[in-house]
Amino acid sequence: MAPRPIRFADWLLDQSGNRGILIDLGVAIDFEEEDSVISDEARTGSRFFQSCEILDYLTDLAEGEDPPPHDYLDDLEAFFNLVSFCFFKYKPDGTDRSQTDKARLIVEGWDSEDPKVALDAKNMLFTPARRYRQKVLQLIGQSWGEACKTLFKEFLEWVWRIQEEKGRLVQEYIDAQEELERMKEQLKARGIEPDPKVFEPAKESIFSPLFNQSDDHYVQVLKIFDKAIDSVVKSTPVPEPTRLINVFGLGASSGKRRRTQSIAPSRNGPPVKVVCISPEAPAS
Known part of the structure; x- marks a missing residue:
């Protein structure tokens, strides 16, 4: 079951020790294990929680291009955006941050109706050379504590690695398609009709190398949270004996x-x- 959309209003948090509850599955995709292809989903979530790749294909620059289907990696990035929503809009006690709180500036523009504005705002976090990222981590540490700071940093770096790998696979696909087109033109110039079977587009996803690691991806993300939870539990003061x-x-x-x-x-x-x-x- 792949939930659509992932957003703040679709999660209920239970008491400590219990799992959270996912609700509002009206636009979820239900598919069997043997299904090899999941159709494109037009409703790809609320703007604030959309992945950078989805936003990238919604910009005017990508107009006319066929976006890849919304996949579980987009969902995991949406979870990262959900964590960001909590850290930068709320205090640890659950109260809203004030409108003048600098933390709100970090997610400013993430919910813009203009996908380019939302994409540019989110990309500020995914530029390692910028001091911006260090300021963000410092802010989380000061307000939410070191455990949450480490969680955010590790989750951010994980999402960044996935984005880089997706970008590399997309570029490899584009390069391969351009090479095929050159080969077809060369054959036509020699009066040879290209064999459709040879130049037939690949049926499997260009992201298959990533999808083959799906189990590991979920384990990696869960470990980030388990580590943070364990750190918080260990740092909780124990009452002195009497x-x-x-x-x-x-x-x-x-x-x-x-x-x-x-x-x-x-x-x-x-x-x-x-x-x-x-x-x-x-x-x-």
Whole structure:
């Protein structure tokens, strides 16, 4: 099941320890395992969460070109955009960032109706040489903590590697098609009709080398999140142990009402919890 679209309103977060819930599957694609081709999906998600590749093919410069089908890698990039939405529009306590908060500038333009504006805004993060990326990571660390900063950095780098690999495969395909066209023209110039079977377009996706690694891709992304969750859990302060003292020397079975109070720890020991036994009768 490939969900369409992926956006902030389609996710419900449960209590700690439980999985999130994906809703609004009205435009999902349901396909069987043996299906080799998934048809193009016109509704490719809300602008804010669309992948850079989808936006690239929606610009005026790409007008008339056939975009590749929306695939699971676009969905994983949409998850990255969802993480960005949370980090830069909200504080860790769940409240909205103020309209003057600099964090909002990072995702400014991501939801523009003009795909080129949205693409240019998102591409600011995917330029390694720019100081912009370092400022973004610094901001996340200051507001969300080091674990979230590392998560964002690793997820960003993963998405960037996928984008680069897709770009390389697209360029290889374009170069191959141009070479085939030159060969066809050379044959025609010699009075030879090109064999359609030889020059028939390949049926498998140009991204097949990536799709063959789909299981690994999901594992890689999940590991990024598991690592961050583990880091947060380990950094959570553990309550200090306490010592119990019964000041009147009466046992717990005396039937008296008990009152507890913590006092400052001794120099070499844990805090002391004093158990005071009240002379009052036990509550009914």
